[in-house]
Amino acid sequence: xxxxxxxxxxxxxxxxxxxxxxxxxxxxxxxxxxxxxxxxxxxxxxxxxxxxxxxxxxxxxxxxxxxxxxxxxxxxxxxxxxxxxxxxxxxxxxxxxxxxxxxxxxxxxxxxxxxxxxxxxxxxxxxxxxxxxxxxxxxxxxxxxxxxxxxxxxxxxxxxxxxxxxxxxxxxxxxxxxxxxxxxxxxxxxxxxxxxxxxxxxxxxxxxxxxxxxxxxxxxxxxxxxxxxxxxxxxxxxxxxxxxxxxxxxxxxxxxxxxxxxxxxxxxxxxxxxxxxxxxxxxxxxxxxxxxxxxxxxxxxxxxxxxxxxxxxxxxxxxxxxxxxxxxxxxxxxxxxxxxxxxxxxxxxxxxxxxxxxxxxxxxxxxxxxxx
Amino acid sequence: xxxxxxxxxxxxxxxxxxxxxxxxxxxxxxxxxxxxxxxxxxxxxxxxxxxxxxxxxxxxxxxxxxxxxxxxxxxxxxxxxxxxxxxxxxxxxxxxxxxxxxxxxxxxxxxxxxxxxxxxxxxxxxxxxxxxxxxxxxxxxxxxxxxxxxxxxxxxxxxxxxxxxxxxxxxxxxxxxxxxxxxxxxxxxxxxxxxxxxxxxxxxxxxxxxxxxxxxxxxxxxxxxxxxxxxxxxxxxxxxxxxxxxxxxxxxxxxxxxxxxxxxxxxxxxxxxxxxxxxxxxxxxxxxxxxxxxxxxxxxxxxxxxxxxxxxxxxxxxxxxxxxxxxxxxxxxxxxxxxxxxxxxxxxxxxxxxxxxxxxxxxxxxxxxxxxxxxxxxxxxxxxxxxxxxxxxxxxxxxxxxxxxxxxxxxxxxxxxxxxxxxxxxxxxxxxxxxxxxxxxxxxxxxxxxxxxxxxxxxxxxxxxxxxxxxxxxxx
Ligand SMILES: Cc1ncc(C[n+]2csc(CCOP(=O)(O)OP(=O)(O)O)c2C)c(N)n1
Ligand code: SF4
Numbered sequence: 139x140x141x142x143x144x145x146x147x148x149x150x151x152x153x154x155x156x157x158x159x160x161x162x163x164x165x166x167x168x169x170x171x172x173x174x175x176x177x178x179x180x181x182x183x184x185x186x187x188x189x190x191x192x193x194x195x196x197x198x199x200x201x202x203x204x205x206x207x208x209x210x211x212x213x214x215x216x217x218x219x220x221x222x223x224x225x226x227x228x229x230x231x232x233x234x235x236x237x238x239x240x241x242x243x244x245x246x247x248x249x250x251x252x253x254x255x256x257x258x259x260x261x262x263x264x265x266x267x268x269x270x271x272x273x274x275x276x277x278x279x280x281x282x283x284x285x286x287x288x289x290x291x292x293x294x295x296x297x298x299x300x301x302x303x304x305x306x307x308x309x310x311x312x313x314x315x316x317x318x319x320x321x322x323x324x325x326x327x328x329x330x331x332x333x334x335x336x337x338x339x340x341x342x343x344x345x346x347x348x349x350x351x352x353x354x355x356x357x358x359x360x361x362x363x364x365x366x367x368x369x370x371x372x373x374x375x376x377x378x379x380x381x382x383x384x385x386x387x388x389x390x391x392x393x394x395x396x397x398x399x400x401x402x403x404x405x406x407x408x409x410x411x412x413x414x415x416x417x418x419x420x421x422x423x424x425x426x427x428x429x430x431x432x433x434x435x436x437x438x439x440x441x442x443x444x445x446x447x448x449x450x451x452x453x454x455x456x457x458x459x460x461x462x463x464x465x466x467x468x469x470x471x472x473x474x475x476x477x478x479x480x481x482x483x484x485x486x487x488x489x490x491x492x493x494x495x496x497x498x499x500x501x502x503x504x505x506x507x508x509x510x
Numbered sequence: 511x512x513x514x515x516x517x518x519x520x521x522x523x524x525x526x527x528x529x530x531x532x533x534x535x536x537x538x539x540x541x542x543x544x545x546x547x548x549x550x551x552x553x554x555x556x557x558x559x560x561x562x563x564x565x566x567x568x569x570x571x572x573x574x575x576x577x578x579x580x581x582x583x584x585x586x587x588x589x590x591x592x593x594x595x596x597x598x599x600x601x602x603x604x605x606x607x608x609x610x611x612x613x614x615x616x617x618x619x620x621x622x623x624x625x626x627x628x629x630x631x632x633x634x635x636x637x638x639x640x641x642x643x644x645x646x647x648x649x650x651x652x653x654x655x656x657x658x659x660x661x662x663x664x665x666x667x668x669x670x671x672x673x674x675x676x677x678x679x680x681x682x683x684x685x686x687x688x689x690x691x692x693x694x695x696x697x698x699x700x701x702x703x704x705x706x707x708x709x710x711x712x713x714x715x716x717x718x719x720x721x722x723x724x725x726x727x728x729x730x731x732x733x734x735x736x737x738x739x740x741x742x743x744x745x746x747x748x749x750x751x752x753x754x755x756x757x758x759x760x761x762x763x764x765x766x767x768x769x770x771x772x773x774x775x776x777x778x779x780x781x782x783x784x785x786x787x788x789x790x791x792x793x794x795x796x797x798x799x800x801x802x803x804x805x806x807x808x809x810x811x812x813x814x815x816x817x818x819x820x821x822x823x824x825x826x827x828x829x830x831x832x833x834x835x836x837x838x839x840x841x842x843x844x845x846x847x848x849x850x851x852x853x854x855x856x857x858x859x860x861x862x863x864x865x866x867x868x869x870x871x872x873x874x875x876x877x878x879x880x881x882x883x884x885x886x887x888x889x890x891x892x893x894x895x896x897x898x899x900x901x902x903x904x905x906x907x908x909x910x911x912x913x914x915x916x917x918x919x920x921x922x923x924x925x926x927x928x929x930x931x932x933x934x935x936x937x938x939x940x941x942x943x944x945x946x947x948x949x950x951x952x953x954x955x956x957x958x959x960x961x962x963x964x965x966x967x968x969x970x971x972x973x974x975x976x977x978x979x980x981x982x983x984x985x986x
Binding site for chain 2: 144145146147148149150159162163167168170187190191192194196198199200202203204206207208209210211212213214215216218232233236240316319320321322323325326328329340341342343344346347348349350351352353354356357360399402403404405406407409478480481482
C-alpha cells in the first residue's frame with residue numbers, strides 16, 4: 139500500500155496544503171471548490187499549484203457546482219478533487235450519490251467543523267454519519283479515510299486517487315479542523331500516477347465515443363443488477379482497503395478508540411496510563427469505511443471494555459457497539475461544538491473506568507467465593 | 511417511399527433502449543425533442559466533430575439522449591449540466607461539449623449553474639428546450655409556463671401573483687457580457703426548422719473555433735404535456751409561446767471574439783516537483799546527519815496581537831526544530847481559542863512522536879501583549895518560563911514558580927528600524943534562554959522563508975539583539 143520509498147525532503151506544512159501537493163503528485167489536474175473555513179487553504183493551495191502543472195483550478199458557484207464539475211471531469215477520465223467543510227459537504231451529497239451511481243472516481247476532502255446548521259468553524263467530527271453512512275440517497279458507500287497527521291493528509295490523499303480509480307468510486311478524506319490547520323513535517327512521495335488513459339471514460343476522442351456514463355437504470359432488474367455490482371466492488375474494497383493502527387494493544391485490558399485528532403490525544407493518555415501501570419491501549423480506525431469491525435470483535439474476547447472518544451454527539455460509537463455486541467461494555471466520552479477534550483479529561487475518565495472495573499471485579503470474585 | 515437516412519451521429523439501431531422497438535425513439539409522437547436531436551446530430555456530422563463530441567444529457571424527457579447519439583455520452587443530475595459540462599470542457603479542452611436541457615432542468619433547479627457557466631463564458635454549447643412544461647414528471651408548471659396556462663400544479667392556470675412571470679432565459683443571459691451567441695428559435699415549419707438548423711450549426715461551429723459560450727433556446731412542442739394533438743401543438747407555439755418568448759438573435763459576437771487559449775502543457779515529474787517546491791531526498795533521511803534532538807518534549811505557546819508575527823515566530827521555531835531532526839507540531843489559534851484579542855499558536859518539539867498537538871499546559875510562553883499574558887500565565891507549568899515583551903507589557907507576571915524574562919522586544923526592533931522584527935527579537939531571547947532552536951537551523955529556516963536580503967539582515971540583527979539582551983540579564 140505504501141507508495142514508493144522515494145520521498146522528498148521534509149517540509150513543515152499544513153495538513154490542508156499537504157493534501158493538495160499530494161493530489162498533484164498523484165496526477166490530479168482538476169480541482170473545483172468553494173470557500174469555507176476551515177477547508178479554504180485547500181482551495182488556496184489548489185489555486186496556487188494546479189495552473190502551474192497545466193491543470194485546472196476553478197472556484198465554482200457553489201458546492202453543488204463544484205461536485206458536479208468533478209462529476210464531469212471524472213467522467214471525462216481525469217483525476218480530480220474537491221474539498222469543503224461540513225455545511226458544504228451537505229450540499230455535495232446529491233452529487234456524491236450520482237458519482238457513486240455512475241461509478242466515478244472523485245476525491246473529496248471534508249475538513250469537519252461544528253454543526254448542525256451554520257454551527258461554527260471549530261473542529262468537530264460530526265460528519266461521520268453523513269460520510270460513512272452515506273449522506274446522499276441510494277445504495278452506496280464512500281470509502282472514507284481519516285488521517286491523524288499532516289503526513290497522513292499527504293499519504294492518504296495520495297493513495298485515495300489510486301483507490302478511487304481501482305474501485306471507480308468516490309473516496310473521502312475525512313479530517314477535522316485541527317488536522318487541516320496543523321503544520322507538521324511532511325515527506326512527500328515522488329510523483330506517481332498511471333500515464334495511460336482510462337478506457338471506460340468519455341474523453342472526447344474516437345476511441346471512447348461508444349462509452350457512456352450514467353446513473354439511471356429505469357428497469358428494476360437492471361438497477362438491482364447494478365446495485366449488486368456496486369456491492370461486489372464494496373465487498374472487495376472492504377477486504378483490501380481496511381486500515382487501522384494499534385497502539386500498545388498487545389496486553390491491553392482497556393481499549394480507547396478514536397480517529398483523527400482524537401487519536402493523538404488518546405496516544406498521550408495511553409502513555410500516562412501506562413506510566414501508572416494500567417494496561418490501556420488504543421485502536422485507531424484509519425479507514426472509517428470499511429470499518430475495522432473484525433479487529434474490534436477480535437479484541438472483545440480478551441479485553442475488559444472499550445472507551446470510544448469522539449468530537450461529536452457520538453456517531454462512530456454505533457459502529458463500535460455493532461462490532462462488540464453485548465459481551466463487554468462500550469463507554470463513550472465526547473466533546474462537541476468545537477470544544478476539544480484535554481488529555482487530562484480523558485485520563486481522568488480512564489481512571490474512573492479502571493477503578494470501577496476493578497471494584498466490579500472484586501465484587502464478582504467475592505460473589506464467587508462461597509461457591510467454591 | 512423515400513427512406514430517410516439517420517444522421518451518422520445517430521445510432522442506426524437504438525440498442526441501449528430497453529424494450530421491443532430498437533428503431534423508434536422513446537419520445538411521444540409529435541414531440542420536439544426528437545426533431546432537435548436530429549438537427550444536432552446532423553450538425554455534428556456536417557462539422558465532422560463526432561469523435562470529439564461529448565453530449566451531456568439532463569434529467570427530463572431527454573435523459574435518455576444517450577440511446578440515440580453515437581458520440582461520447584454523460585448523463586448528469588437534474589439541472590447540473592452546465593457545471594458538469596464545465597468540468598468536462600476544462601479537463602478535455604479539445605472536446606466539443608454539448609449541453610442539452612429542458613426548462614425545468616435549466617431555468618428552475620439549475621438556474622444557478624446555467625447563470626454562472628454563461629457568465630464564465632464556458633466554451634460549451636447549450637441547447638435549451640423550452641416546452642413551457644415539465645414533460646417527464648407529468649405536466650407540471652415550469653418557470654416558462656405561460657400566464658393562465660393550466661398544468662397539473664397550476665390546475666386553475668398560472669397566475670402572476672402566485673407563480674410570477676414566465677422566465678425568459680435568452681433575455682436574462684444576454685444581460686451578461688460573456689456569451690458569444692444567443693438565439694431563440696422554433697421548429698414549427700420548414701422555414702423555422704431551417705432557422706433552427708442554422709442556429710445549431712452556428713453554436714457548434716463557434717465551439718469548434720473555441721470562442722466561448724453559446725446558447726440556443728428552442729420553443730418545442732410537447733403534445734402530451736399540453737394535451738393537444740401534434741398539429742395543434744405547432745399552431746399553439748406560433749400563436750402563444752412565440753408571442754411570450756420572441757424569436758430572434760439576442761447576441762451574436764462570433765466574428766468579434768478571439769478563440770480561447772487552450773492548455774497543452776503536460777509537465778514532467780521533474781517539472782511537477784519543481785512547481786511544488788519539493789526536492790527528492792536521494793540520500794539519508796533528512797536531519798539524521800546532524801540531528802540535534804531536544805531532551806524531553808518542549809511545549810510552547812506564542813501569543814500576542816494579530817500582526818505581531820507570532821504565528822510566524824511559532825513556525826520558525828517548529829521549522830528549525832524539524833531541521834534539527836525533531837518531531838514538531840504547530841497549531842494555530844483556531845476556533846473558540848481565537849477570541850479575546852490574542853492570536854496564538856501552539857508548538858510542540860520532541861524527540862518522540864507527538865501525541866496531542868494541543869498545548870494546554872506549556873513549558874515556554876512567549877507573550878507580546880497584556881491580554882495574552884493575562885490569559886496564558888496560569889497555563890505555564892511550574893519550572894517553565896515566560897518571555898514577555900516588556901515594552902508593551904508594564905505589569906510583569908506574578909507567578910513565582912516560573913522564570914519571568916522581560917525583553918523590550920518592540921523597542922529593540924524600533925531601534926533596528928522595523929517594529930515588524932520584534933518577533934525575531936523574542937526568538938533571539940528564546941534562543942539565549944533555552945539554547946533552542948539552534949543557530950544553524952534558525953539561519954537555514956529564515957533563509958528559506960525570507961527572500962528579501964535587507965529584511966533577512968534585519969531579522970538576523972533582531973535575533974542577535976534579543977540574545978544579547980537576555981544574556982546580559984543572565985537569562986541562561
Ligand atoms: C433533484 C430532483 N428533483 C426532481 C426530479 C424530478 N424531475 C425529473 S424531470 C423533472 C422536470 C423535467 O422538466 P424539463 O426540464 O422541462 O424537461 P422535459 O421533461 O419537459 O423535457 C423533474 C422535476 C429529479 N429527477 N431530481
Ligand atoms: S412528455 Fe412532452 S417532452 Fe416528454 S416526450 Fe412526451 S411530448 Fe416530448
